[in-house]
Amino acid sequence: xxxxxxxxxxxxxxxxxxxxxxxxxxxxxxxxxxxxxxxxxxxxxxxxxxxxxxxxxxxxxxxxxxxxxxxxxxxxxxxxxxxxxxxxxxxxxxxxxxxxxxxxxxxxxxxxxxxxxxxxxxxxxxxxxxxxxxxxxxxxxxxxxxxxxxxxxxxxxxxxxxxxxxxxxxxxxxxxxxxxxxxxxxxxxxxxxxxxxxxxxxxxxxxxxxxxxxxxxxxxxxxxxxxxxxxxxxxxxxxxxxxxxxxxxxxxxxxxxxxxxxxxxxxxxxxxxxxxxxxxxxxxxxxxxxxxxxxxxxxxxxxxxxxxxxxxxxxxxxxxxxxxxxxxx
Numbered sequence: 001x002x003x004x005x006x007x008x009x010x011x012x013x014x015x016x017x018x019x020x021x022x023x024x025x026x027x028x029x030x031x032x033x034x035x036x037x038x039x040x041x042x043x044x045x046x047x048x049x050x051x052x053x054x055x056x057x058x059x060x061x062x063x064x065x066x067x068x069x070x071x072x073x074x075x076x077x078x079x080x081x082x083x084x085x086x087x088x089x090x091x092x093x094x095x096x097x098x099x100x101x102x103x104x105x106x107x108x109x110x111x112x113x114x115x116x117x118x119x120x121x122x123x124x125x126x127x128x129x130x131x132x133x134x135x136x137x138x139x140x141x142x143x144x145x146x147x148x149x150x151x152x153x154x155x156x157x158x159x160x161x162x163x164x165x166x167x168x169x170x171x172x173x174x175x176x177x178x179x180x181x182x183x184x185x186x187x188x189x190x191x192x193x194x195x196x197x198x199x200x201x202x203x204x205x206x207x208x209x210x211x212x213x214x215x216x217x218x219x220x221x222x223x224x225x226x227x228x229x230x231x232x233x234x235x236x237x238x239x240x241x242x243x244x245x246x247x248x249x250x251x252x253x254x255x256x257x258x259x260x261x262x263x264x265x266x267x268x269x270x271x272x273x274x275x276x277x278x279x280x281x282x283x284x285x286x287x288x289x290x291x292x293x294x295x296x297x298x299x300x301x302x303x304x305x306x307x308x309x310x311x312x313x314x315x316x317x318x319x320x321x322x323x324x325x326x327x328x329x
Contacts, residue, residue, distance in 0.1 A: 012126050016107045017090070021121045034089070034122035042142040047077040050136035053095065057195075058176055059132075063102050064109030065195040066135070071113045073218065074139035075199035076273040080216040082149045082208030083141035085117060085201070090124035095133035117201065143208065151231035153213035154278040160236055160302040161287065163200050163274045165246035166221050168193035170269020186248040193246075197273035206290040207277060214277035220270040220325020226310045228278065235307030236278075240314045243267055244299040260314045267312070268325050278304055 036044070051073070053059055057066050071088070078085050090110075094103065114120060122140070172194025174180045175187045182190075199216075207214050213232055215224045221243065229236045240263040245253055249266065256262035279287060284300065291298035312319045 012103060016103055017121060017124075017126070019111075021123070034087075036087070036122070036140065039142050041145050043145050043148055045078060045081055045083040045141045045143055045148055046138060047074055047081075047141075048136060048138040049073050049077065050091075050134060052134040053132035059097075061176070061195055063098070063106040064112070066133075067106045067109035068113045068196045070135050070137050071110065071117070071119070071139075072197050072199050073273060074137045075117055075119075075201060076197065076216040076218070076275075078139060078141040079199050079201045079204050080149070080207065080214045080275045080277070081141075081143065082147065082204045082211070082214070083143045084204065085119050085139060085141040087120050087122045087140050089122055089138040089140075091136045092124070092126040093129045093131075093134045094126070095129060095131065098128075098133055117199070147208050149207055149211045149214045149277075151213055151215055151228050152233075153211075154228055154232040154234050154236070154304045155212060156234060156304055156306045157281065158212055158278040158304040159281050159284060159300050160225070160238065160276070160278055160304060161298055161300050162217070162221065162244065162276045163203060163291075164198070164272070164297055165244045165249055166217065166272050166274060167243075167249045167266030167269060168246050169197065169271025169273070170265065171249055171252055173269075173271065180252065182248065182251055186251050189246070189248045194271060197271065199273060200275050200296065202294045203275060203291070203296055206287060207275060210279045210283045210287050210290075211277040212279055214275060217272040217274045217276050218270060220268040221272070221276060222267050222310055222312060222321055223270070223325025224276055226324055228276070229308060229310055232278075232304075233308065235305045235309055235311060236302060237305060237311045237313060238267075238302035240264070240267065240312055240319065242299060242301045244297060244301075260319060263314065264312075264319065264321060268321065268323060270325050 051070050172190040175190040213228050215228050217224050225236045253262050
């Protein structure tokens with residue numbers, strides 16, 4: 001495929017990205033650096049995620065949904081730490097199919113989500129690659145000093161919770177690849193969840209206030225709970241029947257003959273970007289009250305015990321799960 005004739009790097013920055021930049025900290029993208037002021041009484045929290053065509057998004061996905069997913073997966077990391085986002089650095093590796101209209105569409109998605117989530121572009125880089133398109137974001141946020149919630153911290157006796165629903169990211173990918181047979185509105189809902197997941201930023205405050213350990217569900221619920229168990233030196237037990245499903249996810253589940261196998265797919269598929277966390281049993285009522293105030297679904301799915309690893313149970317019996325989630329190379 002011949003290279004697409006588009007404006008060069010500096011024209012792309014000037015015409016597309018400069019209007020997204022923070023007017024002060026991003027220096028209008030006319031400098032090689034951004035300058036971030038300190039915030040008294042707060043810690044600066046940073047995270048970075050990359051997405052690659054053919055791995056994290058499909059070549060057929062509209063580029064505005066790709067850019068929105070890019071921001072949202074990074075915002076999800078901040079939400080799970082109890083952080084408030086404020087800005088990001090962006091790197092674009094355009095493939096040969098990314099002409100000027102495609103770049104404009106990509107920026108349209110950034111503009112919409114900057115407004116939705118209150119963040120601004122601080123700087124970055126843009127290049128062309130002969131390979132697949134890929135993009136990365138370094139997201140910055142704030143937490144009150146010393147109150148960033150980590151993966152470690154879960155203790156025996158804690159309960160395990162998850163926000164929203166699990167399995168829609170994996171189901172949405174199947175739907176986008178036309179591998180599911182469901183009603184059109186169900187398919188559309190699942191594809192939307194896959195392409196533009198919702199970071200649970202509204203729950204960052206309760207995570208800060210109550211969670212002993214927390215992580216966003218990106219690789220798969222079982223895999224990510226495993227990361228928390230390893231970091232905390234504990235065992236996490238999960239009841240698969242309790243794992244929450246959306247209406248579309250339930251419609252798919254109702255058509256499965258092997259319920260255990262279906263649940264295993266939902267809890268290992270990944271791309272959900274919900275928050276899984278542990279908290280003291282004494283705080284469950286307060287957590288549920290905070291979730292209700294935000295009209296957010298919150299489900300208790302298990303508990304923390306002495307030991308190590310993750311134990312998934314179905315009908316009261318342990319379920320061996322060979323592949324707990326997506327593994328990055």
